[in-house]
Amino acid sequence: MREIDVSQITEAVARMSQSANTDLGQDVIQAFERGLRTEESDTGKAIFKALIQNAMIARDEKVPMCQDTGFAVVFVELGQDAHLVGGSLEAAINEGVRLGYEEGYLRKSICDPFTRANTRDNTPAVVITEIVDGDKIKLTMAPKGGGSENMARVTMLTPSGGKKAVMDFIVQRCQEAGSNPCPPVIVGAAVGGTPEKAAILAKKSLLRPVGAPSPDPELAQMEQELLTRINNLGMGPQGLGGRNYALAVHLEKHPCHIATLPLAVQICCHASRHKEITL
């Protein structure tokens, strides 16, 4: 049994709230550069240039790349041989979010669903915890903007529809999302499990380096086919027309009930932010 003081968690979450929002991953910037090379539309090229410039300003001046600094989604992989001391895990994470968003001049975007009254400190975070082997704790901070979040869907397909129904739904979801989720986007999707399992797997797929294929060859092939179909819609960067609407499709799968075929689609804007740390 290894002891981990939760104050370390608070500190790490506060730091990652800021770094995730100001320092875009190299994988995303490389995807922009690829997009700039392959884009046929002049407007689309200009958008890729602007996004690269925007990422540089954000990193150099330590300002958020997007004004929507997101819902603080924190994935926790907690080793079963770790013992957290000094307080509760959720409270420690929320304190980290509160500190990080305040000290980092990040926007507080969380409100009551009915009164719409802002909680004023961007808490509570959404914490997704998994118990794993080992005695460490891995924290991944993935702030998610509301514009692309609004384009997410979970659906229960009929098993007879199979792969075709899955792929058609994902392509159609992108078509309907159009210019709303700030394309170029990353499309995360998960098939199987239960509705809530699929939604979490789809969200988690967005943590992969952009365009890293699924280790499952069948899924990797579906990802490529989906990317081609989505980009052939011609929506392009910002939905203004062009070749690059999606930078990548990340697909996950999980066994499901004999009666079901759940599918979740989680679209991420080009500000695909996440930072991780293992304590």
Add this chain to the structure above:
Amino acid sequence: MSDIIKLTTPLSEEVVASLKSGDQVRISGELYTARDAAHKRLVDLLDQGKPLPFDIKGAVIYYVGPSPAKPGRVVGSAGPTTSYRMDAYAERLMEVGMKGMIGKGKRAPDVVEAMMKHKAVYFAAIGGAAALIARSIKSVEVVAYEDLGPEAVRRMVVEDFQAVVINDIQGADLYQMGQEKYRIA
């Protein structure tokens, strides 16, 4: 790409009528910010027959909720939010003189029709290019609804704010035009 058109707010009906979908513009002057919660309050005021907290004649409303300004800066990051959430309120504001909206994403058919009827245009700025866009914002002051935090109504003075005309008063839609050009059947 077409030549860049310089615009100064407030927008006159003649200027609005001259704009075409696809025109690249640089806007200077005052913009008013409002998003979901502020729009609801503005329309509630109109419903009660009360005056709005700013002069809407010829005004351009920017759908944005900026991040807080760091010390020594006028504004934080400030890119557009998705516009369809303001569709339910847009025509009421056009009826009383709003001439332009800046956001991102497609508008509902009835909003496009209202733009034709009331002679107003819809511009898009680059969604997510918020640190870059902030450079064209020269000053910011809260005009109303400070309690709404990022959603308060602010007066922003901008210089060469970069945008593109999505919907003009003829009913054209740049999203549709652009996508049709690059679609592979």
